Amino acid sequence: MATPAQLAAMRRAIALSAAGLGTTSPNPPVGCVILDPQGRIVGEGYHERKGEAHAETQALAAAGTDAEGGTAVVTLEPCNHYGRTPPCRQALIDANVSHVVISMIDPTSRGEGGAAALRAAGITVETGVLQDEALVVLGPWLTALETRRPEITWPYLITSVGIGALPDATPEADFLRRNADAVLQTDGTVTEAVPGAHGTGILELAVPAGADALSVAGCLYEGGVRRLLLRGGPNLAVPFIAAGVLDRVLAYAPEGIPSHRPTDFLPWPELPPGFTVTGAARTGGLVRIEARRDQAARQVAS
Ligand SMILES: [Zn+2]
Numbered sequence: 001m002a003t004p005a006q007l008a009a010m011r012r013a014i015a016l017s018a019a020g021l022g023t024t025s026p027n028p029p030v031g032c033v034i035l036d037p038q039g040r041i042v043g044e045g046y047h048e049r050k051g052e053a054h055a056e057t058q059a060l061a062a063a064g065t066d067a068e069g070g071t072a073v074v075t076l077e078p079c080n081h082y083g084r085t086p087p088c089r090q091a092l093i094d095a096n097v098s099h100v101v102i103s104m105i106d107p108t109s110r111g112e113g114g115a116a117a118l119r120a121a122g123i124t125v126e127t128g129v130l131q132d133e134a135l136v137v138l139g140p141w142l143t144a145l146e147t148r149r150p151e152i153t154w155p156y157l158i159t160s161v162g163i164g165a166l167p168d169a170t171p172e173a174d175f176l177r178r179n180a181d182a183v184l185q186t187d188g189t190v191t192e193a194v195p196g197a198h199g200t201g202i203l204e205l206a207v208p209a210g211a212d213a214l215s216v217a218g219c220l221y222e223g224g225v226r227r228l229l230l231r232g233g234p235n236l237a238v239p240f241i242a243a244g245v246l247d248r249v250l251a252y253a254p255e256g257i258p259s260h261r262p263t264d265f266l267p268w269p270e271l272p273p274g275f276t277v278t279g280a281a282r283t284g285g286l287v288r289i290e291a292r293r294d295q296a297a298r299q300v301a302s
Helices: 003-018 055-067 088-094 114-118 131-147 171-178 213-222 234-242
Strands: 030-035 041-046 071-077 098-103 122-126 152-159 164-165 182-185 191-192 227-231 248-253 274-283 286-293
Touching: 003 030, 003 041, 003 055, 003 071, 003 098, 003 131, 030 055, 041 055, 041 274, 055 088, 071 131, 071 274, 114 122, 114 248, 131 152, 152 171, 152 234, 171 227, 171 248, 171 274, 213 234, 227 234
Parallel strands: 071 098, 098 122, 152 227, 152 248, 182 227
Antiparallel strands: 030 041, 030 071, 152 164, 182 191, 248 286, 274 286
């Protein structure tokens, strides 16, 4: 059982991991907190970019010798392979931590990840701690891993003349770009959502001419994209809706639309068919409705 100090540290680690959203792909956003034997926080870290230090390495560097006999609290199973950086499980072993508390097991480790190696080195390891909360940050990365395509979001603006792209020069559009990897434009070009955000993490953004929505999604996944924004109107988005690969829409409409607003010219009054409202907010003169694609038929109470 995780202690109250470990649970509090895990929530801090989840918050730290969110600082890597939009920059770590194709790596996961991960956070780590080091507790000393008395349960005090002595180090924190998160993974910022592919090729740069992992969360555990950052946190251990901050903790120094205070990590000895302490606990590492980390949102994803520490890695067990030599890549661009040495494996984090070895850094944890070398730092003489006594316990490691993990939220999500890395599905790519197939039981041979850092957890097994840490246990073999005599460290107590607890897994599955606050998984639902860690998934708030890691969910899109894990889903992309399963489906072999990015999580795809389409923000759009409903006006009195139709549906179009959310204008770039708005705080909302900026907010969305900062939490995404790449943007697909109407002309088929793909750009990094925030130029330079990934360093060399996203290497290949070319989409073959004439590719359908499904192959575009697969192609971008192979290029390292885990969260994609569509920038355009229905002409761009409808093929993704039809292929069942549009995950989320954000529908914006100006506040104060008159109640007699005609909607005949719109392809749908608010949301494409098959999408369920998951959130609503007022934001800078706009009303935002957030919706997700239905995952399965819902039970209707009678
Ligand atoms: Zn690592």
